[in-house]
Amino acid sequence: xxxxxxxxxxxxxxxxxxxxxxxxxxxxxxxxxxxxxxxxxxxxxxxxxxxxxxxxxxxxxxxxxxxxxxxxxxxxxxxxxxxxxxxxxxxxxxxxxxxxxxxxxxxxxxxxxxxxxxxxxxxxxxxxxxxxxxxxxxxxxxxxxxxxxxxxxxxxxxxxxxxxxxxxxxxxxxxxxx
Amino acid sequence: xxxxxxxxxxxxxxxxxxxxxxxxxxxxxxxxxxxxxxxxxxxxxxxxxxxxxxxxxxxxxxxxxxxxxxxxxxxxxxxxxxxxxxxxxxxxxxxxxxxxxxxxxxxxxxxxxxxxxxxxxxxxxxxxxxxxxxxxxxxxxxxxxxxxxxxxxxxxxxxxxxxxxxxxxxxxxxxxxxxxxxxxxxxxxxxxxxxxxxxxxxxxxxxxxxxxxxxxxxxxxxxxxxxxxxxxxxxxxxxxxxxxxxxxxxxxxxxxxxxxxxxxxxxxxxxxxxxxxxxxxxxxxxxxxxxxxxxxxxxxxxxxxxxxxxxxxxxxxxxxxxxxxxxxxxxxxxxxxxxxxxxxxxxxxxxxxxxxxxxxxxxxxxxxxxxxxxxxxxxxxxxxxxxxxxxxxxxxxxxxxxxxxxxxxxxxxxxxxxxxxxxxxxxxxxxxxxxxxxxxxxxxxxxxxxxxxxxxxxxxxxxxxxxxxxxxxxxxxxxxxxxxxxxxxxxxx
Numbered sequence: 001x002x003x004x005x006x007x008x009x010x011x012x013x014x015x016x017x018x019x020x021x022x023x024x025x026x027x028x029x030x031x032x033x034x035x036x037x038x039x040x041x042x043x044x045x046x047x048x049x050x051x052x053x054x055x056x057x058x059x060x061x062x063x064x065x066x067x068x069x070x071x072x073x074x075x076x077x078x079x080x081x082x083x084x085x086x087x088x089x090x091x092x093x094x095x096x097x098x099x100x101x102x103x104x105x106x107x108x109x110x111x112x113x114x115x116x117x118x119x120x121x122x123x124x125x126x127x128x129x130x131x132x133x134x135x136x137x138x139x140x141x142x143x144x145x146x147x148x149x150x151x152x153x154x155x156x157x158x159x160x161x162x163x164x165x166x167x168x169x170x171x172x173x174x175x176x177x178x
Numbered sequence: 179x180x181x182x183x184x185x186x187x188x189x190x191x192x193x194x195x196x197x198x199x200x201x202x203x204x205x206x207x208x209x210x211x212x213x214x215x216x217x218x219x220x221x222x223x224x225x226x227x228x229x230x231x232x233x234x235x236x237x238x239x240x241x242x243x244x245x246x247x248x249x250x251x252x253x254x255x256x257x258x259x260x261x262x263x264x265x266x267x268x269x270x271x272x273x274x275x276x277x278x279x280x281x282x283x284x285x286x287x288x289x290x291x292x293x294x295x296x297x298x299x300x301x302x303x304x305x306x307x308x309x310x311x312x313x314x315x316x317x318x319x320x321x322x323x324x325x326x327x328x329x330x331x332x333x334x335x336x337x338x339x340x341x342x343x344x345x346x347x348x349x350x351x352x353x354x355x356x357x358x359x360x361x362x363x364x365x366x367x368x369x370x371x372x373x374x375x376x377x378x379x380x381x382x383x384x385x386x387x388x389x390x391x392x393x394x395x396x397x398x399x400x401x402x403x404x405x406x407x408x409x410x411x412x413x414x415x416x417x418x419x420x421x422x423x424x425x426x427x428x429x430x431x432x433x434x435x436x437x438x439x440x441x442x443x444x445x446x447x448x449x450x451x452x453x454x455x456x457x458x459x460x461x462x463x464x465x466x467x468x469x470x471x472x473x474x475x476x477x478x479x480x481x482x483x484x485x486x487x488x489x490x491x492x493x494x495x496x497x498x499x500x501x502x503x504x505x506x507x508x509x510x511x512x513x514x515x516x517x518x519x520x521x522x523x524x525x526x527x528x529x530x531x532x533x534x535x536x537x538x539x540x541x542x543x544x545x546x547x548x549x550x551x552x553x554x555x556x557x558x559x560x561x562x563x564x565x566x567x568x569x570x571x572x573x574x575x576x577x578x579x580x581x582x583x584x585x586x587x588x589x590x591x592x593x594x595x596x597x598x599x600x601x602x603x604x605x606x607x608x609x610x611x612x613x614x615x616x617x618x619x620x621x622x623x624x625x626x627x628x629x630x631x632x633x634x635x636x637x638x639x640x641x642x643x644x645x646x647x648x649x650x651x652x653x654x655x656x657x658x659x660x661x662x663x664x665x666x667x668x669x670x671x
Contacts, residue, residue, distance in 0.1 A: 021603055021604070025343075025603050029346060036353070040368070044366075044367070044368050044369070044370060045365070045366070045367045045368060046360075046365035046366050046367070047365065048360075048363040048365055052628075052629070052632075052633060053628050053633045055624060055625070055628050056362060056625055056628055056629070058360040058362075058363055058365055058367050060621075061352065061356050061617065061620070061621045062353055062356045062367065062368065064352075065349040065350075065352040065353045065356075065613075065617070066349075066353065068345065068346075068349040069346055069349045069350065069353070072342050072345050072346045072349065073346060075342055076340075076342045076343065076346070079342065096401065097399055097400060097401055101398055101399075102398060102399055104398075105394075105395070105398035105399070108567075108570070109591060112570075112574045112587060112591070113584070113587055113588050113591055116574065116578065116584050116587055117584055121575060121578075124574075125571050125574075128567065128570065128571070128574075129567045129568075129571065132398075132566070132567040132570070133563070133564075133567065135398055136563035138563055138564075143564070146564065147567075150567070150568050150571065151571060154568070154571055154572065154575060155575070158575050158579065162226055162228070162229055162579075163229045164225070164228065164229070164575070164579040165582060166575060166578065166579075167578075
């Protein structure tokens, strides 16, 4: 292979094509900015009955920021189309990650987001920690003792040392009432 | 004399000393763990400060900040992984020193350079903050409006690789800051009729979401990197060697102070400028980059000289100099205090008690830093597989603690996912935070100016102070445009 040809192949491997993260991101943000400016602002920002000056309008700053996002996104898209960015090294680390690892992390997030009050701080903490330990493939049974120790210690720290009340868990409350 | 006794009464409490010690320890430990940042630690510590006195709370956060600045250099020296961007310069000579079996000497140099620089920076803070605050007392809403415009230009320097992406992030931050009831008319803005959003988006869930959650998500969506074990070995730093480095350390500290006092310039540039200045003037310039002890001292004094100085614009003008001071600004607000000239008028005792605490934190850093060097392997060898579930737990409990509401947990997770997308797409989270904090200040001062002038826009150019800030803003924008073109040129090359 000729040297110039080799360089071209190497360069194309190092750079993205026209549909690269920058052009896609610019495109997505442009669409979001337009919908924000022409749908969200008129619908979800209430205007007062009278105003002394247009710059005092509650819509002024969101509109200014919305237009900024639109213009900058368009610029980013054009920039991405003209100068595709280089591929980064971290992408290698992101390939071939077991799906189960990500599913378990998601499950831990769901436990905290939707069952925090039902399971309580300690219950959801233990459950989420077990899921995350499993996601990391920890095998030692002794390490799993930490999934109980940590939530209990941290919860007690919050409640008694910092005076921050954390939920006991509606599920356990009703269970013990029965 | 009466003021002095009031300051001492406020400062000399066990809680304050404990807060400083805990803060510095947490900062050093977090900074020493690769992948965890001082910003994350400050964000996570914020919910813990709710029940504390304002001085204790701020000192805890400042302690973490200072500890984190030094902690970041430990990993830079030992495993070539800077704990913070500011420590990137330290590894240039620190890591080669460690490879030559002089890890202990490099770590001690980094510690003592950090402490000396920190003290010089603190003295600068004490002298200049009150002076600047006195000048700022002459500022009215138009002057503040332009000052905030100038401060918004710091976004450029915290934008990371792409200025455009940084500005998009800042604009998004401004949009999020407008959520809630309008301050003048009381009408709803972007609340989607949800009462949880009527009182603005809570600061702490946003903060934890942006700076801690993405690290957790990133870890579980990437391959597990092998855990690197470390060792601290070799001879320590001698007094003679330290004396020989003093000139470099003082010069680096002064560079750090000057750069730190300018909002947005940051510790990273201070470290590199100090390093290049030391290299330029050193008789051993050929040894720089190959394990030169002076290189470590220059880099560390440069980046730690910034720590106290970034508090100058924060305390005197209410303007955050970098991301961590932006979080500390949030802490002030949570405790019902507004940094700026009024703080010096109404809470002078508190300000001086803070100064005392900040000075003490430098001495604490000496002890904690020395212990960290000795027990470093224990600190750094905690695997992330165990550490991150605990970090997530702290995030969740911290977010819930704000209003005892699961809505805030959801909000935090949403901002966490947003931060993760930002990470993956190269948008820095710092501009988003700066936009979120400065957006309401911008709007507030704009509206006040228009209200006092009854709509006459000439008030925006009413005097020399406004012109100074206009010129600074324009100069800063021109610098941003220049930086953008340079980065484009580099990308094309």
